[in-house]
Amino acid sequence: MQVTRERLVRWEDPHPTAGVLRQSSGLEGLRAIVEGRIPRPPISVLINFAVTEVEEGRVVVEGYPGEEHYNPIGSVHGGFALTLFDTAMSCAIHSLLPAGVAYTTTDVQVRFIRGLNKDTGPVRCEATALHVGRSTAVAEGKLRDGEGRLLGVGTTACAVFRS
Numbered sequence: 001m002q003v004t005r006e007r008l009v010r011w012e013d014p015h016p017t018a019g020v021l022r023q024s025s026g027l028e029g030l031r032a033i034v035e036g037r038i039p040r041p042p043i044s045v046l047i048n049f050a051v052t053e054v055e056e057g058r059v060v061v062e063g064y065p066g067e068e069h070y071n072p073i074g075s076v077h078g079g080f081a082l083t084l085f086d087t088a089m090s091c092a093i094h095s096l097l098p099a100g101v102a103y104t105t106t107d108v109q110v111r112f113i114r115g116l117n118k119d120t121g122p123v124r125c126e127a128t129a130l131h132v133g134r135s136t137a138v139a140e141g142k143l144r145d146g147e148g149r150l151l152g153v154g155t156t157a158c159a160v161f162r163s
Contacts, residue, residue: 007068009046012039022102026094030054047083057096057129061088065116065123076116081123081143081152085110088127089139089156096132102161103137110154114145121146135160 017038021029032038049063063084071077127141143152
């Protein structure tokens with residue numbers, strides 16, 4: 001007999017967080033999320049990850065792979081890890097932007113080295129901004145398991161929108 005699993009997801013209204021982030025420098029806004037002064041974005045609740053460390057040009061995202069992330073072949077879908085990479089790398093860029101400057105990811109390239117499953121345990125994606133210019137930015141990231149084994153590497157580019 002098939003056993004159905006269930007997961008309840010609750011999140012807070014994302015609009016106040018977005019408002020704070022638009023009015024703050026990237027570093028201040030990200031720190032407010034990490035410190036719990038403003039709510040986490042709903043995507044982080046849904047997928048089960050959190051930004052845990054923020055400094056100028058560097059961000060760490062921790063994710064918790066589980067069965068709910070499995071693909072049809074019985075391992076964690078690559079989109080879970082890709083979401084951690086995109087978040088960590090784009091937030092590393094965001095941490096260097098002043099108030100009122102927006103950005104969006106234009107591309108992400110990731111090389112997966114090891115697969116994930118529910119027994120992998122928490123994973124950490126550490127990202128560093130490599131270049132933040134007037135209209136473009138680039139960052140790199142590394143995903144590791146709790147024992148420090150490299151699970152993947154990635155780069156991203158973002159478009160930067162200045163008023």
